[in-house]
Amino acid sequence: MNIGTIGHVDHGKTTLTAAITKCLAEKGGAQFTDYNMIDKAPEERARGITINAAHVEYETETRHYGHIDCPGHADYIKNMITGAAQMDGAIIVVSATDGQMPQTREHLLLARQVGVKKLVVFINKVDQISDPEMLELVDMEMRDLLGTYNFDGENTPIIMGSALAALEGRDPEIGSKKIVELVQACDDWLDLPLRDLEKPFLLPVEDVFSISGRGTVATGRVERGVASKGTEVEVLGLGESFKTTLTGIEMFHKELDRAEAGDNMGALLRGVKREQVKRGQVIIAPGSMKAVKVFKAQIYVLTKDEGGRYTPFTSGYKPQLFLRTADVSVELKFDDPAKMAMPGDNVELECNLHSSVALEVGSRFTLREGHKTIATGVVVETKE
Numbered sequence: 001m002n003i004g005t006i007g008h009v010d011h012g013k014t015t016l017t018a019a020i021t022k023c024l025a026e027k028g029g030a031q032f033t034d035y036n037m038i039d040k041a042p043e044e045r046a047r048g049i050t051i052n053a054a055h056v057e058y059e060t061e062t063r064h065y066g067h068i069d070c071p072g073h074a075d076y077i078k079n080m081i082t083g084a085a086q087m088d089g090a091i092i093v094v095s096a097t098d099g100q101m102p103q104t105r106e107h108l109l110l111a112r113q114v115g116v117k118k119l120v121v122f123i124n125k126v127d128q129i130s131d132p133e134m135l136e137l138v139d140m141e142m143r144d145l146l147g148t149y150n151f152d153g154e155n156t157p158i159i160m161g162s163a164l165a166a167l168e169g170r171d172p173e174i175g176s177k178k179i180v181e182l183v184q185a186c187d188d189w190l191d192l193p194l195r196d197l198e199k200p201f202l203l204p205v206e207d208v209f210s211i212s213g214r215g216t217v218a219t220g221r222v223e224r225g226v227a228s229k230g231t232e233v234e235v236l237g238l239g240e241s242f243k244t245t246l247t248g249i250e251m252f253h254k255e256l257d258r259a260e261a262g263d264n265m266g267a268l269l270r271g272v273k274r275e276q277v278k279r280g281q282v283i284i285a286p287g288s289m290k291a292v293k294v295f296k297a298q299i300y301v302l303t304k305d306e307g308g309r310y311t312p313f314t315s316g317y318k319p320q321l322f323l324r325t326a327d328v329s330v331e332l333k334f335d336d337p338a339k340m341a342m343p344g345d346n347v348e349l350e351c352n353l354h355s356s357v358a359l360e361v362g363s364r365f366t367l368r369e370g371h372k373t374i375a376t377g378v379v380v381e382t383k384e
């Protein structure tokens with residue numbers, strides 16, 4: 001599963017990442033990646049945005065973790081919204097010396113918005129604190145804060161230690177032992193994500209053909225789930241929804257009985273006219289998704305250096321929204337009509353689509369204007 005370290009600047013996310021690899025390397029479950037190797041990660045490009053995220057990997061007895069640590073605050077936000085740092089769970093790092101800070105809260109909110117269900121807390125820098133009541137206070141305040149953002153404040157594991165002590169191989173009581181406890185808490189508390197194959201079937205329609213004598217075939221790459229020949233499916237989106245039967249599955253000009261996540265398939269649909277199916281719709285396990293016109297989203301507005309706008313936009317702005325294969329116009333609305341979104345901002349707003357698109361909480365999209373990608377976003381709440 002994918003996890004990552006989040007939390008306020010300088011609270012010790014990178015030190016902790018390095019410490020985890022060090023402690024697990026001693027058990028043979030990781031390759032030690034030192035602090036300066038993580039913070040000097042090569043630039044990488046994801047979805048046209050330049051990001052600097054360090055990926056490390058480690059293994060416990062039961063799990064393999066991909067772990068993401070990002071160097072700068074703005075990158076965290078961008079990475080979480082674009083999905084470049086896709087996390088199934090996260091470790092929120094809080095310095096015992098400062099307690100919760102603005103970005104502790106902001107990252108918690110974002111984690112919630114992008115669909116992270118469970119977190120583990122690491123209260124760091126306890127080597128700097130001599131008063132145990134101080135630590136109790138940070139613990140209590142974190143539990144409160146978790147509850148505020150709809151995480152399980154009561155049961156979330158909170159580990160207190162010193163990432164630096166662990167990294168420097170001293171004071172094992174607050175160092176390496178606490179890292180081992182932290183990783184154990186991740187194993188025990190964070191839920192493994194459903195694998196793509198276990199999810200309901202979803203095929204975004206890329207293209208539609210009419211094959212004489214056979215009928216209408218929709219093609220695309222199966223995003224998740226499994227479909228078998230002869231099962232009922234639903235075609236959804238762009239104002240249409242109907243059920244039909246998947247009478248044939250074609251891959252590389254071969255007839256098959258089954259298609260699964262990752263496959264490029266042609267779906268032969270019974271009794272369906274070519275005009276009824278369009279690029280931008282989805283073919284799904286019946287009832288597994290809804291077509292939505294209005295939703296709330298968290299978006300990151302690209303800066304001009306990232307290829308985005310030079311100027312802010314206001315409520316009522318109408319770019320094009322791209323989600324899977326769908327491309328529809330959308331009107332953006334802020335709660336406060338006087339608000340402006342500047343390049344570089346991270347904002348929540350309401351999206352009103354010109355026609356309904358199959359989407360759900362956690363669906364990611366981009367906003368474009370002409371040939372420019374101006375923002376990237378994630379659905380946080382659907383309205384209708």
Ligand SMILES: Nc1nc2c(ncn2[C@@H]2O[C@H](COP(=O)(O)OP(=O)(O)OP(=O)(O)O)[C@@H](O)[C@H]2O)c(=O)[nH]1
Pocket residue numbers: 007008009010011012013014015016070071072073124125126127128161162163164165
């Ligand atoms: N005393 C003490 N210092 C620590 C501990 N963990 C980290 N630090 C120090 O805190 C500073 C910040 O640590 P980083 O790991 O870079 O923090 P970060 O959260 O990755 O910071 P950004 O990526 O800039 O947000 C460094 O000087 C670390 O050496 C700790 O357990 N005890």
Ligand SMILES: [Mg+2]
Pocket residue numbers: 013014015070071072
């Ligand atoms: Mg860092």
